[in-house]
Amino acid sequence: MNKQIIDHLFEFWEQIGKHGNFLTKENGFSFAKPTNGSWPNKVFDLTMEKLDIHALCEEIISEELPNSIAVPENEAIKDLLRSKGLRATSKIKAMTLDTTNIFFGNIDASEFIKVGSPTEAELFAQVATESFGYPVDPSTIGALVDKPGFQIFLGNHENAFPSCGMVYLDQNGVSGIHMIGTKAGYRGLGLGKKMTQFLVNQSIENQSKEVYLVASQAGERIYTKMGFTTHGVLESYSLSLH
Known part of the structure; x- marks a missing residue:
């Protein structure tokens, strides 16, 4: 695996x-x-x-x-x-989630927008840069908008967009969730968990029987509680x- x-x-x-x-x-x-x-x-x-x-x-x-x-x-x-x-x-x-009998029904899809414009791509890059502490160029995100396999999202919270995340559907029909981040001033509100659950739901709608992600040691603990299992490094x- x-x-x-x-x-x-x-x-x-x-x-x-x-x-x-x-x-x-x-x-x-x-x-x-x-x-x-x-x-x-x-x-x-x-x-x-x-x-x-x-x-x-x-x-x-x-x-x-x-x-x-x-x-x-x-x-x-x-x-x-x-x-x-x-x-x-x-x-x-390296982690995976079996999506059999899983769907996060508590997630309100209206709290998320799909990135579809240069302005939204730039906002995603800003959120990701602040969340991860390394530069993410807006042109990199902009080049992925509407490309096959890529779904790029921002999370809405109190009329701001402090969280981000991405789904990539690979050539084998498996979805991976990537770039899940929350700006520092909004941490502790459960926004990262919401984004993860929303992206898993999107992956299920892609008909993915499994969802992949890679996580830090701290992230591993969080994702394990959500049902992900670890398969090496x-x-x-x-x-x-x-």
Whole structure:
């Protein structure tokens, strides 16, 4: 199950990179490199047999590649990266929810709007940037509006839009929920939980029998209470450039 969830995430990044015109596929890996190091700034989908690790490190040092490599549970690849001085810098949990007999009937769909204009895309980027603490460029979000597989939402609360979230329906017919965030001043009000439940409902309407997500350790506890189960991890590796 870990592989399916990670493959979904890599496909998600790949499609964002394609629509935003910042995806590159090289021999042994792919990378998304938006302007100004904004999201999703990642090297991913490494192929051990084709990878030139020395060239990869040189391109990171010269800033041709993002200094963040997403690595699934593959010890051979991890050992190779470690041998060149790359070190694990973060870890997220791969999670899934079986949607059988699940629908969150307490969610009022009128509290959410689907992003469909440049202004709304810019607002989504602002909410995401403040929520996650890393830059999300409005042009990246704008390029996804009305694209197949993507559903992008803002959550309404007291005439403001303090929460965001996204559904991506992959080529296997499985929905993943992504970019679930709440601005700092609105945390503790249950808005993130509402957004998650709304996105799960959207996934069910997509006829997804499972829903995927990746979560931090803190997020894992929250999603577990909602019925998600953990199936391994995805780590990020970086070079020390100092």
